[in-house]
Amino acid sequence: xxxxxxxxxxxxxxxxxxxxxxxxxxxxxxxxxxxxxxxxxxxxxxxxxxxxxxxxxxxxxxxxxxxxxxxxx
Numbered sequence: 192x193x194x195x196x197x198x199x200x201x202x203x204x205x206x207x208x209x210x211x212x213x214x215x216x217x218x219x220x221x222x223x224x225x226x227x228x229x230x231x232x233x234x235x236x237x238x239x240x241x242x243x244x245x246x247x248x249x250x251x252x253x254x255x256x257x258x259x260x261x262x263x264x
Contacts, residue, residue, distance in 0.1 A: 197226040205231040218264035
């Protein structure tokens with residue numbers, strides 16, 4: 192499991208950094224993204240779904256959320 196803490200990062204940072212780490216993961220690899228950037232709630236899921244990855248939000252306190260991504264094969 193790789194953890195990417197992007198708190199404080201704004202567009203295009205969260206999407207670009209998530210994509211870079213995702214590319215390096217093997218199929219089935221897991222990535223947890225932590226961010227407090229509200230638009231990332233739409234941009235990151237869209238990005239990972241286009242790459243046939245699954246995702247889910249595992250923690251959400253209303254400000255910061257944790258998204259777990261599993262790279263598809």
